[in-house]
Amino acid sequence: MKILLEDTIPFGASYLDNVGEVTTYAWQNLVASDLADIDILALRSTTKVTPELIKGANKLQFVTTATAGTNHIDKACLNANNIAHSSAAGCNAVAVAEYVLSVLLHAQKSKKLDLYSATVGIVGAGNVGTALSVLLDAVGVSYVLCDPPLQEAGDKRAFVEMDDIARCDVITLHVPFVQGGPHPTGKLIDSALLNQLNDHQLLINACRGEVIDELALHARLTSPNAPTVVLDVFDNEPAIDTRLFDHCWFITPHIAGHSVEGKVRGTQMIYEQICHRTGQKATKALSDFLESIPPVKVSLQHPTQTRLSVVDLIDVFHRIYDVAVDDITMRQSVKQIENADTHAPSESVASQFAALRKHYRVRRECSAHTLVVPHNTSEEIAKTLKNLGFSVQREQAQ
C-alpha cells in the first residue's frame, strides 16, 4: 500500500509507518506524475486536488485531508474517477473558537466594545460555530446563530437571518467556501452587506477568504465609518493582496486552526480512516504524540467573587493564546519584503505566507493547560475556567 503524504501533516509519517509504504511531498512541488502507483493521498489544505493532478493517478483509491475545510479538493472529479475521499471534520474547531475569543477579549481591553452588552453574530453553526458558542456561554456573552442549511435540516437551535446578523456588534464567519447549490458562500459578505456595517461593528473572517468580496471590503475599509476587521484568511492564498493589511485591526496567516491539538487531532483522524480502509487496527492515540505541559500559575484579582473579573479573564486567556502575537509576526514579515526591494513582490509574499504557516509557533489549547488558582477561588470561577476547557487545580492553603 503506497501512501503519499503532505510534509506539513504533523507526525504523519510516525502515525503511518506501519500502515503502508510512506513517501512525503512538499505541496509546492507536487505534480501529476507523483501520483503514479499511489494508493492513498493524505494532505492538508495547501494541496489543490484538481483534475490535472488526478490525471497522474492510476491506482489512487482514497484521498483524505487532515483539515476541516475541503474546498481545495475537487470532489466531483474524485467521484467521477471512483476515488473515495474524506476529511478531518471538527479537528480544529476549538482552536478557531479560541482564536475568536482572543480577538473579542482584545476588543474588550481596547474598549472597542463592551462584550457583556454586545451580541456576537455567528455565521455557520457547525463544528467551529458551536465550539465558539460554548466559549461564549462560558463567559456569559450573548450570541445569535445563522445557518440556513442546518435550520432546514431541522436543527432545533434558534436561528436568525443574515439581515439580523448585519446588525450584530460582532459578525464572525464560520462557513465552508461553497460554490453553487442552494446555499453558496462565495462573496456571502458583499458590498451591500458591508455598506450596512459601521464603525461600532467588528467583522472577523477565520473561514475562507473567498467568503468576503475582498475588493468590496477594500472599498468599504477606505471609506468613512468603516467597521473594524480581523482577517485570518484571504483570497488567493498564498499569493495574497497585502493592501488590505493597513486597514485591518488584526491580520494572521491562516493559523486560526493551527493549535497543536487541532493539527494532531487532524492527523489522528486521517490515520484512523486509512487504517479502516486498509483493514488494519488503529493502535496509536493522540496522547502518544501530545506532550503534557507544566501547570500555569495564575493570580486572580477577586478569587472569591462569583464572576471571573474581565481583567482576570483577559489576563488568563491571553497568557494561553494572544492573537496579537501572530498579527505582529505577520506584519513584520511583510515589512521585510517591502524593504527588500524585490522584483517579484507577489512571489515573495506567497512564499513568506507559506513559511509563516509551515513554521507556526507551538500553540496549545486551553484543554492542554492546568491552571493553578488561589486556594480560596470560588466554585463559580473554577467552573467558568473549566467551561473554557482548562483543568483547574487549587493552591494548598497556607
Ligand SMILES: NC(=O)C1=CN([C@@H]2O[C@H](COP(=O)(O)OP(=O)(O)OC[C@H]3O[C@@H](n4cnc5c(N)ncnc54)[C@H](O)[C@@H]3O)[C@@H](O)[C@H]2O)C=CC1
Ligand atoms: N482559519 C482556519 O484555520 C480554519 C478555517 N476553517 C474553515 O471554517 C469552515 C467551517 O468549519 P467547521 O465549522 O469545522 O465546518 P462545519 O462543516 O462543521 O460547519 C459549517 C457550517 O456552515 C453552515 N453553512 C453552510 N452554508 C452556509 C450559509 N450560506 N450560511 C450560513 N451557514 C452556512 C453549514 O450548514 C455548517 O453547519 C471550514 O469549512 C473551513 O473552510 C476551519 C477550520 C480552521
Ligand SMILES: O=C(O)C(=O)[C@H](O)COP(=O)(O)O
Ligand atoms: O481545517 C481547515 O479547514 C483549515 O483551514 C486549516 O486550519 C488549514 O490548515 P492548513 O492545512 O492549510 O495548514
